[in-house]
Amino acid sequence: MTHQNLLVELFVEELPPKALKKLGDVFASQLCAQLRQLGLASSDSVSTPFASPRRLAAHITHVAAKAVDTAVQQKLMPVSVGLDANGLATPALLKKLQALGADVSDPVFAVAALRKAPDGKTEALFYDSLVTGATLDVGLQQALLAALAQLPIPKMMSYQLETDCELPGWSSVHFVRPAHGLLALHGSTVVPVKVLGLTSGKLTQGHRFEAHKSPVHVDHADDYAATLLRDGSVIASFEDRRFAIVQQLAQAAERLGPGFEVLMDDALLDEVTALVERPNVLTCQFEEQFLAVPQECLILTMKANQKYFPLVDTQGKLTNQFLVVSNISPLDASAVIGGNERVVRPRLSDAKFFYDQDRKKTLESRVAGLDKVVYHNKLGTQGERMARVCAIARALALQLGGEALAEKADQAARLAKTDLLTDMVGEFPELQGIMGGYYARHDGLDADIAEAIEDHYKPRFAGDALPRNPVGVAVALADKLETLVGMFGIGNLPTGDKDPFALRRHALGVIRMLVEKDLALDLQTLVGSAVPAFGDKITDARLALSDFVYDRLAGSLREQGYSALEVDAVLALRPQRLGDVPRRLAAVRAFTVLAEAPALAAANKRISNILKKADVTGAVDAHVSELLLQEPAEQALYAAMQGIAPRAQALFAVGDYTAALQTLAALRAPVDAFFDGVMVNAEALDLRLNRLGLLKTLHQAMNQVADLSRLAA
Template identity: 40%
Template structure:
């Protein structure tokens, strides 16, 4: 079957846009083909700095013919209606229509319209120009006197269609004066002469001969393999960088890896600063000395051509730039170390964190107080002096020269500066780790001082933005509050911390409240029944609900059932994340057993009966039951079992022994089954009926010691 080859040749496409553009071209073209009835076997997109291309193979030679029935007016309809029908159906006279009968509506005219399928090249010539004109570039430009907007000036279009073994035809169309052809160009400098291409294999082979590697993944592998080989030959190791590899792959069509060097005196700078400098300014890879574990004074650059001098001039040019950049970095590093971290704190008073949340200095003070409170309340066992010092200094590196130049090094540089000042190792570590975890794959701080500051930092952020009603909405989360909440959850769970979130958030809310001149004890305020409908009270509840939602996401990603999280969180006072997780895990294990499944079925039967009868009577049936009205042995046994189980569950939950609580709950299985086998709930005697319905409610009450079984699915 025939194949389509499409290439859009232009000036350099920004590297960051290339992968997305290739996928967009593939989707737009293939969707348009399928929409027009042209089903294909496969498609692959290609992108280099100067070309965006697509191959679609296994296309039919033309569209299938189509028949369409168009319903017209009734027989005997007015002349105007008939003429309108003939015109819309493309018929010369009503005799060309057929008559169909409908038992209800009578006879009516039907036109059978036959539509001949177009040759596939004609369809391609129809759809591609429109796709080019409305292509979704993040940024585009218009040049010259034309109207086309493209990411960079578009020079030529290749569009061929044909089966293997045949001479493909050029699909004829034009876009803004650029006519499609079978002519393209190779490398800008090493093979600028135009040449003709036929189909995909011919296009790729001729481009390779013209010093262009069209396949993006192959270019990446060439760069990575050559870089590793060159490093190995020098006795060094490549510091791999997937993000940089993606970027440099989009900068070259014919990758050539070259090695350069810089003076050893620059190795006094931290490795991360050297790497950031070389990466950001020259898009070069750094190398590690395997003997020392530190960076070597070598780097690898990716050239886009084979130079006649072996690349010496290219390397020398890069070395000059890197030498200058590293000189700046060394100046910043030396300047920063001349001033202690605490000398920078005064400047934070004039820096606004958020117009509604005050200055950075105010925020740092809140974080310090909250971190100390976490230690004083026993959540974290750490030295209070170290925690106070770490919380106060953790943000100080934001005002250093190195972090000003490379913001991604914040925290890390704080650790280096703290170590240089001979501050306690726990304080230095907290300066770096209090930002963590910054994503699902980032490590979680485990040192107690780091944990206290990291929790305080994230909770202050969440409470502050909730207090001013700047919460995430849909896909928008400009302040990364979802990440902050997930960070709190991971720190708590992975360190096994016992944290009463409600209590900690109350402390933080109180700090924000006092900043605005308030003097009320926020704990008393929040716990007052008269304020429970107040917006501020609802804010706390909403924040705790947000934590619950994030916990569901966290547990679901680890295979837990979200309905069990809902069932546990539905109970009051579930603010201890570690206990919530332990309860969910125990509940999940219980429900996987035969006892758990049977009890859940019995529970649902009881609750369904109870709901039906409550709806019928228009009132709720709540326990306790009247022992004098327990007539049947099965209901007496069930009532006794419920009282016993409730007491054991309460005791086990108080001892945080959730396995024992589940064992106690499993003892309800047999009495519940026996009750439904032997007892008629809806007895004719009203008093007995009411008492038995209350007994069903007692089953619900017994399970509520563990979770809200109403929310359990499956």
């Protein structure tokens, strides 16, 4: 069997840059997966994706020219059904064989080719055949069509191709961009396939302006990347091109001096990598007067609008130098540099104009304008929303710091949304909150209030910083709670992967602030404090919202490395102080390594089951009469609990959850002895209730930190 490496390339017009990397990865992985299913590629075959602005390609190792033939054994029917009394084929058998493609022109011969074998209690007829393996030209055609159908194309295009036949006409083709070339090589041999109106060959195109040869001739599948680089001036690999950009950016910053650092984020790097075929980094600059504008505005317009890489100094302050990744490498780059500097100037001028105009009005003067901005058709305007956030923020701040904090939180919440009415935020919505902080400082407001306005959206994403001061924490909590309670109250819940109001992110933000700031706020009280602010606009959905928050908390904890059993044991108790959860988890983890832990967890589960069955009517309470303790084992357990339970309770009360659980380990022996020597469900009612009361007392003592029964195997 001949095995060679395979190369398939689809040459197209410029692909959407934000989708390019995923398109390239999916194209290669799907093509390889399809070939594996056909037996043309093996589990050892390795697929390497290539993706540039004008091509999607895949290199797959160890691909066979023809898949091996496969022996197939198929059960047909019981012998009694397939053969008559004379051993001849019945109509049912002949029909089945005909459906399988067997030759039934001679029924006697057809029956002779079958195999009889026992199948359980009966004897059955089996048809053995040999399925011919697919050839590469047929298999690749099938695999290529399937791979193209699986591409995550953001938006399909339709275009016309002249039909390849004697009759004149046009045919419609649907793809992400018009395709102009197809390359398919098995080793050095062209694999004849057709897709999107194209026929495969050995030719492709290089760089639009700087290719040394046109077209580029690829002799062998393994020479693809090297040939494109040499003759076409194209770095075909997305990852190699990205790495080259990172290196060039770092070198350009180093040439400027030790005080420069490039702002490189992954999203911008991926997008720029998808825009160039052979990168060339150039250094540009703009007038220093623009540095008077908040640097977040300048950085955003350079990155989002122009795809430039800003440069900052060692203190993180923006400089007037920036880097451009060009797709051409002229001997004299001055024209390219000058062109980019001219293009960015109007963008920066707009930002400066917006900033200057916005500062002519105070944030306070914009408050009334919030009444004209619709927030949600069921929840009213941004002005109404602001009033609700103020009420919630004041209530939270009173609990966290008293009247002084409440006054500041109320003022910050009142002004927090006013920057939505500014020109700068209208142009760059990503700057909401940030610009509010700048304008608050310009208006002479307290630093605490300005920081709170800036921080009230935090955390905006996973790993983002939390609000810096108590005012910001109160307003940020209020803002997120208002959204959560309001949306749950009108039934606007996230479904599947759809979450238009980012309720999952808001819930995680609330969780992070409660946990990482260790706030003395109960979740139930927290959610309850937000409900009255809505009046009759919503229904009370506190229970559903609490469940939602605990679900998000459970997922977050598992992502942090806690086991499902640990998380389940702690959250089963629905702890109201979320700041306690990490300490409870640490205590559970320390408890599980004790030798007594498995036995106590199993006993706890047994107690839970006993109480669940016995306490249907609510007759069992945590009360024990010493006079009714007759068996030595129950007397010993009660005595042990009298000494151990108060110590565990005292440790629990001061928050030493680890020591509290470890103290309970001493109960293992008396608990084991109790179950070995005492009949809980005694016939005498008073004895039975007393023993159930003893177990309930034990259950309560053991499950203050976590539900230990959830740890049982």
